[in-house]
Amino acid sequence: MNPAAVEPPDEECAALLATAQRVVSQARVGEQLEAFVARSSYTSVKAHAQEIESFTSATSAGVGVRVVRDHRQGFAWAGSLEPDVIEDALREARDNAGFAEPDAWVGLAEPDGVAPVPFDAFDPAVAALPADRKIELALELERMVLAGDPRITGVRVAGFSDSIGRFAVATSTGIVGSSRGAWCSMSALALAADGDETYTGAGSTVGFSPDSLDLDEAAADAVLRATRLFGARPAPSRRLSVLFEPRVAATIIGILGSSLTGDRVLKGRSPFADRVGERIATPALTLVDDPTDHRSYAADMFDGEGLACRRNELVVDGVLQGFLYDSATGRRADRPSTGSAVRGVSSTPGVGCQALAVLPGSGSFEELLADIDDGVYVQSMTGLHSGVNVVSGDISVGIEGLIIRDGALAEPVREVTIASSLQRMLLDTRMVGADVEWLPGGTACPSLVVDEVALSGS
Amino acid sequence: MIDASVLERVLGSALRTGGEFAEVFAEDRRSSSALLDDGRVEELTSGRDRGAGIRVVVGDTTGFAHTADLSEAGLIAAAEAAAAAARGGGGGVRTIALARQQRSRGYEIEIAPVEVPKARKVELLTRADEIARSTDAAISQVSVNYGDSLRRILVANSDGLLAEDETVRTFFAVSCVATGDTGMQTGRESIGHTIGFELFDRYDIDELARRAAGRAITKLAARPAPSGQMPVVIGSGGGGVLFHEACGHGLEADLVSKGASVFGGRVGQQVASRGVTVVDDGTMSREWGNIAIDDEGNPAQRNVLIEDGILTDYMWDQLRARKEGRASSGNGRRQSYQHLPMVRMTNTYLLAGTEEPEAIIASTEKGVYVKHLGGGQVNTATGDFVFGMTEAYLIENGEVTEPLREGNLIGNGPEVLQRIDALGNDFAMGPPGTCGKDGQGVPVGDGVPTLRVSSLTIGGTAA
Numbered sequence: 001m002n003p004a005a006v007e008p009p010d011e012e013c014a015a016l017l018a019t020a021q022r023v024v025s026q027a028r029v030g031e032q033l034e035a036f037v038a039r040s041s042y043t044s045v046k047a048h049a050q051e052i053e054s055f056t057s058a059t060s061a062g063v064g065v066r067v068v069r070d071h072r073q074g075f076a077w078a079g080s081l082e083p084d085v086i087e088d089a090l091r092e093a094r095d096n097a098g099f100a101e102p103d104a105w106v107g108l109a110e111p112d113g114v115a116p117v118p119f120d121a122f123d124p125a126v127a128a129l130p131a132d133r134k135i136e137l138a139l140e141l142e143r144m145v146l147a148g149d150p151r152i153t154g155v156r157v158a159g160f161s162d163s164i165g166r167f168a169v170a171t172s173t174g175i176v177g178s179s180r181g182a183w184c185s186m187s188a189l190a191l192a193a194d195g196d197e198t199y200t201g202a203g204s205t206v207g208f209s210p211d212s213l214d215l216d217e218a219a220a221d222a223v224l225r226a227t228r229l230f231g232a233r234p235a236p237s238r239r240l241s242v243l244f245e246p247r248v249a250a251t252i253i254g255i256l257g258s259s260l261t262g263d264r265v266l267k268g269r270s271p272f273a274d275r276v277g278e279r280i281a282t283p284a285l286t287l288v289d290d291p292t293d294h295r296s297y298a299a300d301m302f303d304g305e306g307l308a309c310r311r312n313e314l315v316v317d318g319v320l321q322g323f324l325y326d327s328a329t330g331r332r333a334d335r336p337s338t339g340s341a342v343r344g345v346s347s348t349p350g351v352g353c354q355a356l357a358v359l360p361g362s363g364s365f366e367e368l369l370a371d372i373d374d375g376v377y378v379q380s381m382t383g384l385h386s387g388v389n390v391v392s393g394d395i396s397v398g399i400e401g402l403i404i405r406d407g408a409l410a411e412p413v414r415e416v417t418i419a420s421s422l423q424r425m426l427l428d429t430r431m432v433g434a435d436v437e438w439l440p441g442g443t444a445c446p447s448l449v450v451d452e453v454a455l456s457g458s
Numbered sequence: 459m460i461d462a463s464v465l466e467r468v469l470g471s472a473l474r475t476g477g478e479f480a481e482v483f484a485e486d487r488r489s490s491s492a493l494l495d496d497g498r499v500e501e502l503t504s505g506r507d508r509g510a511g512i513r514v515v516v517g518d519t520t521g522f523a524h525t526a527d528l529s530e531a532g533l534i535a536a537a538e539a540a541a542a543a544a545r546g547g548g549g550g551v552r553t554i555a556l557a558r559q560q561r562s563r564g565y566e567i568e569i570a571p572v573e574v575p576k577a578r579k580v581e582l583l584t585r586a587d588e589i590a591r592s593t594d595a596a597i598s599q600v601s602v603n604y605g606d607s608l609r610r611i612l613v614a615n616s617d618g619l620l621a622e623d624e625t626v627r628t629f630f631a632v633s634c635v636a637t638g639d640t641g642m643q644t645g646r647e648s649i650g651h652t653i654g655f656e657l658f659d660r661y662d663i664d665e666l667a668r669r670a671a672g673r674a675i676t677k678l679a680a681r682p683a684p685s686g687q688m689p690v691v692i693g694s695g696g697g698g699v700l701f702h703e704a705c706g707h708g709l710e711a712d713l714v715s716k717g718a719s720v721f722g723g724r725v726g727q728q729v730a731s732r733g734v735t736v737v738d739d740g741t742m743s744r745e746w747g748n749i750a751i752d753d754e755g756n757p758a759q760r761n762v763l764i765e766d767g768i769l770t771d772y773m774w775d776q777l778r779a780r781k782e783g784r785a786s787s788g789n790g791r792r793q794s795y796q797h798l799p800m801v802r803m804t805n806t807y808l809l810a811g812t813e814e815p816e817a818i819i820a821s822t823e824k825g826v827y828v829k830h831l832g833g834g835q836v837n838t839a840t841g842d843f844v845f846g847m848t849e850a851y852l853i854e855n856g857e858v859t860e861p862l863r864e865g866n867l868i869g870n871g872p873e874v875l876q877r878i879d880a881l882g883n884d885f886a887m888g889p890p891g892t893c894g895k896d897g898q899g900v901p902v903g904d905g906v907p908t909l910r911v912s913s914l915t916i917g918g919t920a921a
Contacts, residue, residue: 005821048716051518054798055543056538058524060509073500079507080526088506096502099576103498131543156718191717192838198720198839234915237686267496268599269635271642295896346505386832386846387866387917391635391644395918396865398835398844417868417917419685456685456868456921 006177006301008168009120012039013178016168016181019081022088023065027172027409032068032108036304037061037081038345042163043131044121047138048155054133061417062345067093067196071102077346103326103333104295109305110173116301116308117292119179123209126162126182133210134160141215145203148223151230155222156200156429158188164209169306177306183297184210185440186218192226199232201225202380206297206440223377232412234457235403241375241430242351242418242453243368243404246437248378250356250445252395255422257289260314261340262329264351271393271423272320279318281426287315289324289340291442294354298442304343309354312338318426326351348352361432368431368449375404376413376455385418393422416457420450428452459484459622460510462556464529464530465614468512469554472537475545477514477521479780480537481615483753484510484528485795488608490571494583495601502576511795512536514544517779524796549877556620561757563750567626569655571606578606582658586632586667593671594676598642598849599635606655613755621755627746627848627901628657629890631650633665636674643680643863646848650890650901652748670786673830673849680861683850683918689825690867690914691818691853695886696830697909698904701736702806702893703834703843704727709763710789710801710895711772711779713838720841720872721769733811736764738773740788740804746890747804747903754790754799761787764875775801803893807905812882815908816882820856826916827851827858828867833891841871844917866917874911881906891907 008014016037023035041059045052063086074097076089096171110131142158153346161184168178187204203222244252264270272280291300291309300309305327313321325333326341326349342352369377382398389395396419403410420428433447465482471911472480489505511524521543525536583602591599606628614620614847631648647670648660692700707713708721715722721729740758741747749758754776762770774782775790779803791802819827832846844866851858887905 049518052543053518054520054522056522056524056798057539057543058522058796060524060526062795069543075501076504076506078505079509085506089504092504096504096576099492099499099502099580101499154717156713156716180815193717200718200837200839237921261540267644268637341804346507348501348503371811381843382835382837382842383833383866383868384835385845386834387864389864392643392677392864393641395848396919398842398866398868398917400837400842414840415868415915417685417844417866417915418917419683419917428559434492454685456915458687458915458918 006116008178009122009180013096013166013168013180016166017176017178017283018170020170023086023172024172026090030069032172034066034108034169034291034344036064036167036169036343038165038167040163040165042160042161043134044161045134045138046157046159047142048157050139050142052135055419063089064088064345065093066348068107069097071104072097072100072104073106075098075348083213092326104330106169107176107328108173108329109307109337111175112307114308114310119294119299121208121299122180122182123454124313125209125211126184127164127402129210137426141186141219144215144219144416145178145188145190145222146448148219149227150224151194151227153193156189156191160186165401170349171306175306177302179301183208183413184213186213186215188218188222190222190226197230199226199229204440209410229412229414232400232414234415235413235455236458237456239452240455241372241449242450243375243377244371244448245379246445246447247439249448250439250443251381251384252357252425253287253356253445254443255388255390256426257356260323262323262325262333265323266329266332269391275320276322278320280320281315281318282429282432283318284361285315285429288313288357289353289355290357292356293355293357295438296442296444297440298355303339304341304349307337307339310339324351324353355442358432358446360434360446361435363431363435365433365447368433368447369404370407372404373406374450377404377409395420395422395425408433416455418457419454459485459610459612460528462620466554466556466713468533468537469614470552472512472514473533475541477516477541478517479616481513481613482510482533483795484612486610486752489605491605492579492583493603494587496599497587499580499583503717507794510536511668511794512540512774513798514540516561516619519544520798522798523567525832533882554606554616555618556614557618558620561621561623561750563748567654568835571626571628571655572608574655578660582630582663588806589664589667590634590671594675596636597634597671598637601633603631605762611753615755619755621751623750624795625652626654628654630657630663632670632676635709636678637918638677638678640678643677644675645670648889649744651744651747653744661844677746677859677863680863682920683862683865684916684920685918687913689822689910689912691825691827691908691910692906693827694830694882694884694908695888695905697828697844698807698906699831699834699891700886701808701906702803702904703836703845705736705764705876706803706806707836708771708841708871711774712801715778716774719838724769725771727769728767729872730764730767731878732767733881734767734875734878735762735809736763737762737809738803738806742805742903745805745887745903749804752788753792754785754786756788756790758804759788771881773801773803775799791900793900797898800895802895802900803902805903808907810883810885810907813880813882815882815884818908818910819853819858822853822856822910825853826862829855836871842868843871844868868915868917874914877912878909879912880910
């Protein structure tokens with residue numbers, strides 16, 4: 001019944017768990033105590049002009065302590081695992097709890113009997129990779145980008161980075177969980193210049209092991225994106241179809257996902273709050289949040305409260321199925337937690353999407369393209385934090401890309417915006433592609449074609 | 459925080475593999491925050507983060523390591539890790555003698571937030587919530603945030619510099635949702651200054667809460683913003699982010715030297731309309747981007763970037779300045795000891811002109827009046843930038859008329875700077891901001907007088 005049945009995957013996780021349990025063992029009568037303990041290490045190598053611009057390596061660790069007493073919550077955190085620092089955090093969290101106002105649903109998670117799906121994305125090859133090899137990789141990626149096209153004049157930065165992370169969470173209510181992960185990634189930002197025009201293009205690759213990095217694809221992507229914009233200028237304002245490639249479409253899907261979280265819904269900040277069972281999107285759209293899908297780079301066994309991660313259906317054939325909850329919002333909504341608590345050391349858990357995935361529709365990228373008479377293919381968006389209002393649903397963002405004319409890519413475009421609302425875009429989505437990509441952030445998304453979007457330009 | 463003799467030995471270790479320059483940056487940061495949401499004080503949070511970042515520079519290569527262990531052994535281990543990543547040809551023993559430098563920010567913190575009872579902070583939240591909700595029955599949700607931080611830093615480097623500083627910042631924000639027939643709209647207002655709890659003696663949070671609520675209510679009646687190009691009048695204080703994006707980032711020397719700025723090679727040239735003077739000023743007392751020293755130990759400066767339309771200089775950090783054989787402009791900043799410093803803005807603003815703000819609007823036949831901007835983003839290579847309008851109105855026949863829904867505006871920095879055709883006499887600083895660059899956030903301020911751009915693209919949905 002208890003996730004504690006899952007042993008820590010290694011000694012370091014066991015040590016973190018022991019630290020968390022030592023804090024929790026100090027719970028007083030009538031007090032709930034939670035400790036979230038994490039340790040991570042990373043290296044980052046940045047190459048520029050065939051020199052190593054910077055090489056960073058470090059380990060950091062921290063603890064977040066949550067106290068609930070009489071349905072009042074207090075929190076404190078520290079970027080250290082020294083015993084006296086942890087004691088200070090516990091004392092501060094207790095003190096802070098006295099100032100919160102009580103509510104019946106405030107409280108820690110309790111074991112819910114859902115067994116975690118075993119997952120251990122920890123390839124020792126990440127930690128074993130020698131520093132010299134990381135440097136070689138960064139330099140190699142930069143060389144590949146520079147050689148990709150005569151108009152590539154430089155690379156703002158080409159980098160390799162890896163990270164190894166472990167966390168453990170324990171509560172006085174019986175929660176015990178720990179997990180670990182290791183990732184590596186590479187990215188390049190190409191600069192292409194011709195005459196007085198300069199463009200940038202980004203490419204990246206992520207993997208659970210160094211062997212799975214695809215430098216060719218990252219370099220080719222950066223080069224293509226930087227070089228295909230020459231001559232770009234604003235296009236005339238009009239309504240048209242927009243073809244979002246997977247990595248851009250994933251951003252739109254992420255905005256939808258965030259508006260389906262319990263906190264937003266319960267506090268009157270979601271435009272979809274009272275729409276469960278209704279059609280909110282094209283019947284071609286099915287969206288799940290599934291950190292148990294091991295193809296996702298965000299896959300995990302436990303959420304931020306130590307409950308098992310699970311597959312949650314959000315939208316099926318365009319119909320809204322429900323929302324994501326952590327323990328507190330679940331209690332308030334009279335629903336079980338969906339295992340959707342997300343957090344770091346320095347914050348209390350909040351409800352969030354972990355591994356959103358749009359299920360494949362039909363049609364390749366080329367087939368979607370062929371079905372558009374007047375449109376724009378979007379390769380990048382800017383101004384998301386200023387142009388997206390997740391409460392009203394209004395969306396207005398700057399884009400770079402290529403005009404689509406009669407089913408084919410045509411001239412490049414820049415300094416234009418596209419605008420609609422999230423609610424409209426979901427219903428105006430005409431095609432969901434079959435070309436699902438697993439993206440660096442852990443999301444899976446295909447290309448999307450959305451009609452009737454307002455382009456604003458010349 | 460750390461003895462000078464320890465620092466001297468750590469810097470010596472850092473240079474043992476032949477490094478040309480080494481630096482220890484130590485930081486001890488305490489923060490506290492309180493959140494009211496949905497009518498209830500939800501949570502108080504206390505945070506403590508302490509550690510040191512050590513870098514070693516050889517030629518174009520920087521080795522960097524950080525540690526939360528401020529003991530001599532911990533610092534030397536980090537120094538050795540940084541040195542291993544930046545190996546020079548020479549090596550051997552170099553002796554460092556540190557000379558302490560005193561820098562004052564020219565004003566005192568009156569009330570240290572750490573001395574203020576938590577109950578007093580909670581009262582502010584409750585008060586703002588009540589005021590916002592009583593503004594209008596359509597206000598359906600309110601959240602209120604309080605935050606303060608005390609950041610002590612120490613910088614010591616192999617040039618012999620030893621400098622310390624202590625910075626206190628206090629922040630308060632009110633966010634409202636209004637619900638009507640047309641759906642939901644939001645309004646947010648914030649204040650933040652590099653001062654202590656006296657923030658609340660100087661600024662009226664009742665007024666702040668009413669403005670946040672008013673902004674959400676106004677937008678319930680808003681019509682879709684237009685699409686296409688038209689004149690845009692930016693309101694005093696509300697629109698400094700325009701310059702932060704249109705030229706600020708493009709004037710950062712690290713981007714310029716990599717060929718990633720449209721402003722590269724243009725010092726001495728006219729890049730903006732006559733009358734446009736843009737300044738980045740870390741010394742601006744009490745403003746959100748105020749610093750006494752930057753995160754490389756250099757004193758804050760007032761740097762004129764564009765003077766009467768002519769590009770005068772870029773902003774510099776230590777590394778980039780060292781390479782060019784010049785002094786840093788005091789713009790080397792970092793998010794925390796876990797990050798390498800880079801060129802960053804502080805308080806970036808446009809000096810006032812002479813026109814009456816009313817006259818600027820009256821002389822605009824048809825356009826958009828943006829009273830308050832949200833954030834923005836720029837591609838420094840092309841100069842294209844966007845910024846959000848969180849409170850905007852149509853201008854028709856020289857008068858401000860209907861409110862508009864939110865959206866981004868898009869323009870090209872070098873073009874927009876040349877299209878500024880009116881500057882008001884009503885300069886004001888805007889709300890506190892966090893500037894993001896390469897994954898690091900630092901506090902920045904901005905300010906503008908009322909001004910007009912003769913043509914900008916409005917990213918709305920209306921024809």
